[in-house]
Amino acid sequence: MFPELIDTRPLRRGVDDALGWVVTNWGSAFEAAARPLLLLLNAIEALLLATPWWLIIILLTGIAWFATRRWTLPATVLVSLLFLGVMELWKDAMSTTALMLAATLTAIVVSVPVGVWMSRSTRVRGVFTPVLDLMQTLPSFVYLIPTVMIFGPGKIPALIATIIYAAPPLVRLTDLGLRSVDPAVMEASRAFGTNPTQRLLGVQIPLALPTILAGINQTTMMALAMVVIASMIGAGGLGYQVLQGIGRLEVSRGLFAGLGIVVLAIVFDRITQAFGRQLQTRIGVSEVRA
Amino acid sequence: MSTTHVESAIRIRDVTKIFGPAPLEALTALRGGMSKAELQAQTGHVVGLDQVSLEVAKGQIHVVMGLSGSGKSTLIRHVNRLIEPTAGEISVYGANVLEMSLEQLREYRRTRVAMVFQKFGLLPHRSVVDNVAYGLEVRGVRKLEREAEARKWIEIVGLAGYENARPRQLSGGQQQRVGLARALALDTDILLMDEAFSALDPLIRSGMQDQLVSLQKTLNKTILFITHDFDEALKIGDRVAVLKDGAVQQEGPPEEIVLNPANEHIEEFVRDVNKARAIRVRTIMETGPSEPCSIAVPADARCEDVLPLFAEHQWVGVLDASGAQIGRVTARRVIGALARHGARNPSVSTPALETV
Numbered sequence: 001m002f003p004e005l006i007d008t009r010p011l012r013r014g015v016d017d018a019l020g021w022v023v024t025n026w027g028s029a030f031e032a033a034a035r036p037l038l039l040l041l042n043a044i045e046a047l048l049l050a051t052p053w054w055l056i057i058i059l060l061t062g063i064a065w066f067a068t069r070r071w072t073l074p075a076t077v078l079v080s081l082l083f084l085g086v087m088e089l090w091k092d093a094m095s096t097t098a099l100m101l102a103a104t105l106t107a108i109v110v111s112v113p114v115g116v117w118m119s120r121s122t123r124v125r126g127v128f129t130p131v132l133d134l135m136q137t138l139p140s141f142v143y144l145i146p147t148v149m150i151f152g153p154g155k156i157p158a159l160i161a162t163i164i165y166a167a168p169p170l171v172r173l174t175d176l177g178l179r180s181v182d183p184a185v186m187e188a189s190r191a192f193g194t195n196p197t198q199r200l201l202g203v204q205i206p207l208a209l210p211t212i213l214a215g216i217n218q219t220t221m222m223a224l225a226m227v228v229i230a231s232m233i234g235a236g237g238l239g240y241q242v243l244q245g246i247g248r249l250e251v252s253r254g255l256f257a258g259l260g261i262v263v264l265a266i267v268f269d270r271i272t273q274a275f276g277r278q279l280q281t282r283i284g285v286s287e288v289r290a
Numbered sequence: 291m292s293t294t295h296v297e298s299a300i301r302i303r304d305v306t307k308i309f310g311p312a313p314l315e316a317l318t319a320l321r322g323g324m325s326k327a328e329l330q331a332q333t334g335h336v337v338g339l340d341q342v343s344l345e346v347a348k349g350q351i352h353v354v355m356g357l358s359g360s361g362k363s364t365l366i367r368h369v370n371r372l373i374e375p376t377a378g379e380i381s382v383y384g385a386n387v388l389e390m391s392l393e394q395l396r397e398y399r400r401t402r403v404a405m406v407f408q409k410f411g412l413l414p415h416r417s418v419v420d421n422v423a424y425g426l427e428v429r430g431v432r433k434l435e436r437e438a439e440a441r442k443w444i445e446i447v448g449l450a451g452y453e454n455a456r457p458r459q460l461s462g463g464q465q466q467r468v469g470l471a472r473a474l475a476l477d478t479d480i481l482l483m484d485e486a487f488s489a490l491d492p493l494i495r496s497g498m499q500d501q502l503v504s505l506q507k508t509l510n511k512t513i514l515f516i517t518h519d520f521d522e523a524l525k526i527g528d529r530v531a532v533l534k535d536g537a538v539q540q541e542g543p544p545e546e547i548v549l550n551p552a553n554e555h556i557e558e559f560v561r562d563v564n565k566a567r568a569i570r571v572r573t574i575m576e577t578g579p580s581e582p583c584s585i586a587v588p589a590d591a592r593c594e595d596v597l598p599l600f601a602e603h604q605w606v607g608v609l610d611a612s613g614a615q616i617g618r619v620t621a622r623r624v625i626g627a628l629a630r631h632g633a634r635n636p637s638v639s640t641p642a643l644e645t646v
Contacts, residue, residue: 182411184407184409184410184411185411185412185413185414187372187407187411188405188407188410188411188412189411189413189424190372190399191370191372191399191403191404191405191407191411191482192399192400192404192405192424192425192428192476193395193396193397193398193399193400193401193425193428193429194396194428195396198428202413203413206415207414207415282415283414283415
């Protein structure tokens with residue numbers, strides 16, 4: 001056994017007490033601060049549930065057609081969505097989609113500026129890279145518990161946990177995309193007297209867009225991967241069905257809800273990827289990135 | 291040639307550029323007598339340019355010629371301060387470029403100097419017309435106006451019909467025409483061309499060179515042109531500076547460099563060069579009173595232009611700018627000049643060279 005060099009109990013107690021102090025003194029402040037997230041999630045969910053199922057199917061199939069101009073993807077999307085409806089998973093699927101969309105939107109708003117910042121300074125990148133590593137490798141239950149303690153069980157901690165897990169790839173890919181813009185093009189832009197903002201908006205972001213879109217695709221996928229865990233702390237949807245299936249040993253319930261998650265993942269993955277490819281050919285960036 | 295009273299457009303004085311973490315300390319060491327090789331080995335600093343001085347007269351094509359690593363691309367980037375010098379002075383029409391604030395520098399880049407790049411540097415997500423209009427857009431010109439201007443220049447460089455194409459749909463030569471049009475559309479007096487034609491096929495390159503020279507005749511721009519191709523330098527340059535290891539080896543009209551290479555390095559270039567292209571009839575003509583010839587060429591015509599005329603004529607007259615005959619040449623004289631300059635060299639007469 002490794003010898004006990006110091007007594008770690010005071011350290012553990014210190015951390016626990018500090019969290020307890022934050023919960024009692026700052027709990028309501030945190031909750032108020034996270035309220036916009038909840039409103040966003042509720043608004044998206046209400047919108048999806050208020051929209052008739054056939055309209056959503058038409059819209060998504062239409063988007064799939066617009067993204068590829070071929071019949072294969074729209075057909076896949078149509079079959080996938082019909083499966084959700086037929087299996088009586090529609091309402092849960094919409095809740096899950098709402099959680100995924102809210103997490104992705106928030107991640108875009110936060111991650112893209114952070115990615116821009118990282119791409120401009122090695123020092124900032126040096127600070128953020130380990131943080132991103134931590135966010136992606138720390139088991140989600142570790143930060144789930146304090147979040148639930150602060151916000152109480154419900155949709156907010158579920159959404160926050162999803163964002164923490166899903167945002168890092170978008171930050172990384174934004175940073176990568178901006179840095180890998182052809183230096184010759186950047187230099188030419190500089191030679192014509194552009195300022196840094198004009199270069200960012202007029203050259204870097206348009207040319208990095210396929211990579212940023214790949215990041216958004218990754219974020220949606222990772223958000224969907226979190227739905228079962230998120231449902232343990234109060235998010236409803238397909239994840240909750242899976243959880244119930246496990247709890248009641250109802251294999252069929254778990255299996256069909258699980259397939260429902262897969263189907264959603266396929267629909268959103270293929271659609272965002274198709275848009276990425278379309279953008280790449282339009283810009284003329286030949287490399288194909290995941 | 292009378293370049294002394296011509297107004298100078300770009301003046302570069304003692305510009306030194308040292309790449310590395312502590313360039314100023316390296317500069318002190320260099321000035322203290324340390325050699326470039328020692329400096330690089332001991333401190334890891336690379337001397338890009340070493341006390342380069344260059345004066346570019348208004349309305350001339352001034353070529354800086356050098357092999358890769360000679361510092362020529364570094365030099366041209368100092369003129370619009372894409373690279374900051376470690377020491378030295380740079381002025382353009384009397385304005386000190388190095389004292390400009392960031393905002394003044396952007397204004398200077400938007401309005402006074404335009405640049406053409408070896409790798410084109412076109413924006414791949416924009417159409418040809420939007421690329422050509424880019425500089426004007428940055429300058430703040432209204433959309434309709436800048437598009438009309440862009441279309442005009444697209445037409446001039448011979449790309450009419452490609453306005454809405456994307457850069458990747460064009461060949462290398464066409465892309466560089468877009469790059470050229472983009473620079474010309476800014477209508478700046480000064481044009482910086484960094485190996486603008488080096489990435490192109492020989493035939494297309496030759497066509498672009500001709501186009502540049504003829505554009506220059508009508509637009510009268512001041513062009514600083516970087517190349518590694520000595521033939522190109524001789525073909526388009528009013529003056530040529532040869533750069534090696536970050537220092538100017540020789541500077542002067544192309545003929546002077548071909549006729550009197552300053553050192554062995556330049557001698558090596560001159561050996562393979564097309565001398566008929568470098569030498570102008572003015573230098574070799576017979577002067578004195580002579581009867582008018584049935585055919586005549588201007589005084590700055592090149593030997594290569596005159597040679598075909600000897601198929602039908604014995605004498606070719608040489609005219610000054612006003613059209614008066616000031617001398618004449620014979621085939622014999624031209625051949626003699628080409629052979630003489632080819633066989634031996636007046637300034638370098640080293641037996642060592644022959645044994646190489």
